[in-house]
Amino acid sequence: MSARTDVEAVEEANTAFYEAMERGDFDGISELWLDAEGGDDISCVHPGWPVLSGRGEVLRSYALIMSHTEYIQFFLTDVRVSVAGDTAVVTCTENILSGGPAEEAGELGPLVGQLVVATNVFRRTPDGWRIWSHHGSPVLAESDEEQDDESLS
């Protein structure tokens, strides 16, 4: 299998992860998270949250987030994939548009935009690439005031 194919496969797994979130597909999310060695070694950080470890904590957090989210869409930009052996690190910017339930039943709450950056670590398994670690965090400033690197603007 060529390195090029690996990068494509990892990028597909990364996209599938966000598409499952958009669909509110808990089973899809559950399947994409690594389930090896008892599943104790996965870790997840949602923006502003402490670290969650193990399948129990991680999957409960997704059930909780999904129950509070009526609508969510991810526009991914700056996707970078780095593969080494059976592990891959993906970084991306999640441009998120989301809304909770409104007061009126059946209506959407106000949509909120959010800028989050993520580091997603994948492991190769016989069933495909699976998520070993996800870390998302809010971008609080575009770039440091003294940072003069144009690539950051």
Next chain:
Amino acid sequence: MSARTDVEAVEEANTAFYEAMERGDFDGISELWLDAEGGDDISCVHPGWPVLSGRGEVLRSYALIMSHTEYIQFFLTDVRVSVAGDTAVVTCTENILSGGPAEEAGELGPLVGQLVVATNVFRRTPDGWRIWSHHGSPVLAESDEEQDDESLS
């Protein structure tokens, strides 16, 4: 090499990373970051920052942070190490105490406490474990108001 030994070695590399920051040791930080395949595949997210990619961007950010930091100390808690083959994922809580320069030359500015969680990915190299990815983010809430998992408190 046993799995136990790997976990210890990774934990040592993780500790060395924070100790180099405490000493303001730019060369130490530079040495601990992976330098493979041209060094283009490393990534770093400082709390609230966008993603930095490649040795150039990443190391410049450390030079910038060090130039603004007179004093910094990391009290690491909740350190968890997961090793698979030649890759390791470390999560930890960084209880940070830091201070910038004061108005008076030679004096310390006011010390500031900060709660950050980090996911650090390491790769095994002939020279030891090296940092492939670092993602730090501020903890904005101890736990969700509807989160009833006691292990999170």
